[in-house]
Structure formats: structure tokens, C-alpha cells
Amino acid sequence: MNVLLATNITITDAAVFTVAALGCLVGALGVVLARNTVHAALALVLTLFGIAVLFIEQEADFLAAVQVIVYAGAVVVLFLFVIMFLGVDRREEFGMEVLSAQRPVSAVLVAVVIGVLTTMMATAHWVTGAKHVAGATHGPFQNVNDLGRSVFTTYLFSFEVTAALLVIAVVGAVTLARRSGHATADGQLELDAFEPFPGGEARP
């Protein structure tokens, strides 16, 4: 509370940040700990929405809208679609552990990562460097203007390459997902033996 009073934060900002941050953390823990994959996907929505709220809190209005539409909308729906398509009743064996020391080693590694990250940022006064290098922000209500100007001038080449990347991804997904075949005389599709991953046992 002393920190909050010292930096003169309004109650509204503190409340919004606290609720959104708690939502993010609860959702993230839900993704990792949920045994049912559908529950994990729904917990992911909580985290993504909390991050959208934090984007708005930091005046990144456009990104908050895109976050809700693309992530909480399209990506999670795609996840749920695949889960439903493949069946929701296949639960992972939670106690299964192939490498004996996997859990303690990963816990130690992650503790080191978070400790080093936080220590590095704190000892470097959290943020250093020159301001307004890639283009200045112009305060509230100018976010879309600023971002559009930046993307379509400074980062124009990256934007075009991104378009090519999306096309390649769509073509790749279609190639992976299709069952190759040829039409027979009566119009039925006859499937060829297309095996993207040969060698496994066939699905019952």
C-alpha cells in the first residue's frame, strides 16, 4: 500500500490492474493445471482477456481490440474446434513421467529464469534507453493513428513479408489437413493412401 500511495495511483487504475493481473495469473495457472483440455482452452481466454484489459490500461487501444478479436476469438475457437474434432474424452495421464527428474529440474530452471529476469530489470531501473526512437506516441485517442503510421511507413517491408507468411501458412495448413484423392466415375471421392506421418499404428 505504501508503494501505491507513494506513486499517487488512482483507485480506479489500481483496481483495474489488480483484477486484470489476477485474472491473467489465474487463467495461466488454469491452462497448466487443468486436466481437461477444454477447461485449459477456456482458462486461456481468461488470460488473453486480462491482457487485453492491461493493453487498454496502457493506452494500446488498437492492440487490445485485435487481442480480443484474433486471440480470444479466432485462435481459441480454432483450439476448441480441434479439441472437439479430435474428441474431448481423451485425458492425459497426469502422473506419467518419462524423465525421472523432469519436474524438479524444470521447476529450478523456471525459478532461475524468473529470478534473473526480475533482477536484471530491477537493477537496470526497469527501463533504460532513448525515447521516441521508432516514432513517438501522441497520447490518448491517437493510438490507431500512431500505430498505422508506424506500420505503413517504418515497418512497411515487414508488413508485406507478413502477408506472404500468412499465405504460406494457409497453404501449408491445407496441405497438411487434406486427404488426397481422385474423383471416381460416379462423382465419389476415392481416397488415396496419404500418410503424412507413416510408421505409426493406424487409428482404430
Place this chain on the structure above:
Amino acid sequence: MSIPGSFYLVLSAALFSIGAVGVLLRRNILVMFMCIELMLNAANLAFVTYSRLLGDIGGQSIVFFVLVVAAAEVVVGLGIVVAVFRRRSNAVADDLSSMRG
């Protein structure tokens, strides 16, 4: 005055760590994908925070591109998961060892 950037950065580090734990511990491919999304979002949060602290729109532009790349990654990744499911009835990462050297 709004929340200091350090709060956001610590939250970002925590989210990244939770995602990393998930990728290391979970064996279900779909959940591993979701944990990768968690880590990407933690990085996005840090980018937006630095964008605000430095008054620089570049951070938000990078987040825009990260969103696009993440969407493409999910599309291709889930395509691979569906293709794997055609051959075997589960999505456990440890079983996918046919390319082991």
C-alpha cells in the same frame, strides 16, 4: 498517474514462467501449444509496457507482427496435430519419436 511499469514487467515475467512450466511439464500437444501462446502474450505485455514507458510506438508495432506470426503458427501447428491424430489416437508428445536418431 498510472501503474508503474515495474508491476507490468513482473506480471509479464510471471506469465512467461508459468507458460514455460507448462511446456516443460505437460505432455499433451494442444496444452503445450496453449502454453506457447501464454509465453508469447507475456512478451507482448512487456513490449507494450516498454512502448508506454519510452513513449515509442515501435513496441506496439512489434506486438502487431507477433500477433500475426502467432496466428500463422497456430494454424500450421494445429494442422500438424490433426495430421498426427489421423495415425494415432492420442496427442502425447512422448509418443512422437519416429524421427529419433
